[in-house]
Structure formats: structure tokens, C-alpha cells
Amino acid sequence: MYKSLSERLSGIFDRLKGRGILSEEHVNTAMREIRIALLEADVALPVVKEFIEEAKAKAIGQELIKSINPAQMVIKIVNDQLVQALGGEPEPLNLNAPSPMVMLMVGLQGSGKTTSSAKLAKLINTRFRKNVLLASLDIYRPAAQLQLENLAKQMSIPSLPIVEGEKPQDITKRAIAAAKVQNIDVIILDTAGRLHIDDELMDEVKQIKAISNPIETFLVADSLTGQDAVNIAKNFHEIVGITGIILTRADGDARGGAALSMRHITGQPIKFLGMGEKVDQLEIFDPHRVASRILDMGDIVALVERAASLSDSEDQEKLAKKLEKGHFDLNDMAKQIEGMQKMGGLSSMLGFLPGIGKIKDKLEGAGVDDSLVRRQLAIIRSMTKLERRNPNVLNGSRRKRIANGSGVLVMDVNRLLKQFEQMQKMFKQMGKMGNKGFLRQGLNSMMRNR
Numbered sequence: 001m002y003k004s005l006s007e008r009l010s011g012i013f014d015r016l017k018g019r020g021i022l023s024e025e026h027v028n029t030a031m032r033e034i035r036i037a038l039l040e041a042d043v044a045l046p047v048v049k050e051f052i053e054e055a056k057a058k059a060i061g062q063e064l065i066k067s068i069n070p071a072q073m074v075i076k077i078v079n080d081q082l083v084q085a086l087g088g089e090p091e092p093l094n095l096n097a098p099s100p101m102v103m104l105m106v107g108l109q110g111s112g113k114t115t116s117s118a119k120l121a122k123l124i125n126t127r128f129r130k131n132v133l134l135a136s137l138d139i140y141r142p143a144a145q146l147q148l149e150n151l152a153k154q155m156s157i158p159s160l161p162i163v164e165g166e167k168p169q170d171i172t173k174r175a176i177a178a179a180k181v182q183n184i185d186v187i188i189l190d191t192a193g194r195l196h197i198d199d200e201l202m203d204e205v206k207q208i209k210a211i212s213n214p215i216e217t218f219l220v221a222d223s224l225t226g227q228d229a230v231n232i233a234k235n236f237h238e239i240v241g242i243t244g245i246i247l248t249r250a251d252g253d254a255r256g257g258a259a260l261s262m263r264h265i266t267g268q269p270i271k272f273l274g275m276g277e278k279v280d281q282l283e284i285f286d287p288h289r290v291a292s293r294i295l296d297m298g299d300i301v302a303l304v305e306r307a308a309s310l311s312d313s314e315d316q317e318k319l320a321k322k323l324e325k326g327h328f329d330l331n332d333m334a335k336q337i338e339g340m341q342k343m344g345g346l347s348s349m350l351g352f353l354p355g356i357g358k359i360k361d362k363l364e365g366a367g368v369d370d371s372l373v374r375r376q377l378a379i380i381r382s383m384t385k386l387e388r389r390n391p392n393v394l395n396g397s398r399r400k401r402i403a404n405g406s407g408v409l410v411m412d413v414n415r416l417l418k419q420f421e422q423m424q425k426m427f428k429q430m431g432k433m434g435n436k437g438f439l440r441q442g443l444n445s446m447m448r449n450r
């Protein structure tokens, strides 16, 4: 089993402690792990090499955001680059041509062409409200034409009647003629597969392309294609010329590396992901989602983005200094809680912390939620300045006043003060170890005593 990138990097997070800008050392250390992550996600080696070089060039010398550690920053940069390399934004299906327009499906045998033809037909039919005709040009494999016909019947989408012994070129012409009289907008041509790149079959596809002048030529490829992805994509693009890629079996274990390899080599967009055997399991390809799957970083990237948008990173720095000296009062606690709220509340913060996802469900089950955070803030805000700075003065009658003021029970006030004491104790200890991870530990101590 591979270790996730977040697991591996958490070790590095601790070792890299630079301030100011990303140094070459930070970047090189983190990139070693990112390189492994890319290879484990099955990105082809030459693509990994180029990608890492580019990412390094971008990362070195970048200014650091306070409260984000260097490794997290590197991941953010790498993720952004990965999203770009995968196409940035989802690329729409091209439907800008007069009817009937042709979509040609090409690829290796078993890659999922026939299934994807049916899926695409359904998607175009339901989402774009266009009339679709399915036609199989696979005359080499027994039952291949029937396979498509059956799928078409299941979906109530027309398919071109099978004429035995007809050549693929002639089937293509017949499909176009039929489409014209039947008011068809889109013809999907499912071609014969090949076990490997085969001159004869490639020639045939070229001829069909010339006859049908397709608006889209899709390379259908299996996500599990590892290091071979580059060769397959390169060959099909050079010989046939493709306009997009459909990656099938994205519902399996593959982490999506083939997407990066194929996009990189052809420069053509991945447009769809096959997410299962059923005809409605076709998804529009989203570079953001696949990038996070490749990097396996949970929501670190989102955390970094939010932290970067917080304006009070200076406050955090001051607080850290105070803590190192062992001064921590209720004002500081309120600031911590407010910071958490700005980051999207307690429950969303928990989701961001790598490895805490599973605990999060349990915590939510135990009733730890954002209303707790709001209540804690209300209690602190009901205190006087003096009380916040010097909690020792909080006797019974003061506690009662605060409880009334914030609409809680005295018990709740007591609980908050107990948590405060624990945080204070913890921060004193941490003053000795530096402020690494104080946010996370702060969260833990606040929840433990509820």
C-alpha cells in the first residue's frame, strides 16, 4: 500500500521550519515526495520530470504566508500547477456545427469505446436535448455491433441497423445519409478496437475520419493505463488527430495519473470520466478534483487558500510570541476561536486537518459543532476587560453575571474557564517547543472537555 502524500509530508512539515520565503531546500525536499506521489498515481516518468522542474521553478523564492508551513505552501503551488496541467477548467463538449455532426470514438480494444459511445449518446440526448444516432463500425469482433445495438435499445436511442458484410467506410456513409433524413443532430461512431497500434486499423480510422469530418474525435483510454499512457496518446494523436480524451474506469483504484500524461503529451483536453459500467455513469472531467486525487492531499489546498485570505496573520504572529513567553489570556482565546470561525467554523476546520476526517464524524456524532464555538465566544464577550485579562478574579457572582449575559448556565462558564486553563497550560509547555501546530492542539484541548 502506498502511504498518502499527506502522511509523508506531515513528517517533512516538522523538519522544514524556514521563515520568509520558500528556500531551495524546502522545495527540493518537498518535491522529492511529490515526485513519488506522482509516480504512484501512475503519471508517466518523462511527464513527472518535466512537471517537477516547472513546479520547482515556480516555488523557489515564493513568499510564505504566515501560519502556513513551507511544505503546505509547496503543495498549494504544485496543486495549482497540476490543475493547470490538467486543463484548468472543465472543457465543454463541442457541439458547434450544423447537424448532423459526427463524434468518432477511437482507442485500444477493451478501453471502453462501446460503453462510452452509449454513455455519450445518453448524455447528449438528455443534457443537450439532441437527437443522437449510434453506429458501430466494429465488424471484426463478433457481437460487437450487437453490443452497441443492445445498449441503444436499453436507452431508447436509435442505432443504425446492422447490415452484414458491410465495410466500415460504407457504414459511415450510410449513417450520415440516415441521419440527414431522420433529423439526427449527433452521430456517434464506435470504431473497432486494436490490441496495439496497428497500421491497418489506424489507416481505416483515418479514412473514416476523412469521410465523416467529425467535430470531436475522442480517444477512449483506460485510467489504469500506467506508463504506456504516453505512447498510446501520442500515437493516436499523431496518426489520427484527436480533439479530446475520455478516461474510463475512473471508478477503480487508479489515481488519475494517466490523465496528466495524456493531456501533457497531446495537449488535448480530457473531457469525460467513465465512472462505471452503466450508461449514466459518465462525468464531466474536472481538473480540480483529479488534481487533488492525484496528490491525495485532502483539503490542504483549501486550508491554505483560506488561511492566505485571513488578514490577521500578523495577530497570529504576535500571539505566538506572547505564548512563547507564557502569557495567554481570555482575549487570546477569543482570538483563537474567532480565527477558527473565519476559517469556516469548527466542523469545517476539522475536515481540513489531514487524518482527522474519520474522527470528525465521531465528534459530530458527539454533538461537537459550531454552536459550541459560538457559545464560547458569547461567554468571553460577556466578560469585562479586566476579567478577560485576569481570569483569576472570576468569582461565583461574576460567573453568574456572565452566564446571564451570554444566555448560558454557570456550568457552561465554568467549563469554558477550565478549558482556558488547560489551553494556558498547554501553551506554556509549547512555549518551550515552539508554536508548531498550536492551532490543532488548541482545538483538541477545547473539545476534550466538553
Ligand SMILES: Nc1nc2c(ncn2[C@@H]2O[C@H](COP(=O)(O)OP(=O)(O)O)[C@@H](O)[C@H]2O)c(=O)[nH]1
Binding pocket: 107, 108, 109, 110, 111, 112, 113, 114, 115, 116, 193, 247, 248, 249, 250, 251, 252, 273, 274, 275, 276, 277
Ligand atoms: N468499471 C467500469 N467499467 C467500464 C467502464 N467503461 C467500460 N467498462 C467495462 O469495460 C469493458 C469493455 O468495455 P467496451 O465498451 O466493450 O470496450 P471496447 O472494446 O473499447 O468497446 C466492459 O465490460 C465495460 O462494461 C467504466 O467507466 N468503469
Ligand SMILES: [Mg+2]
Binding pocket: 113, 114, 115, 138, 144, 190, 191, 193
Ligand atoms: Mg467495442
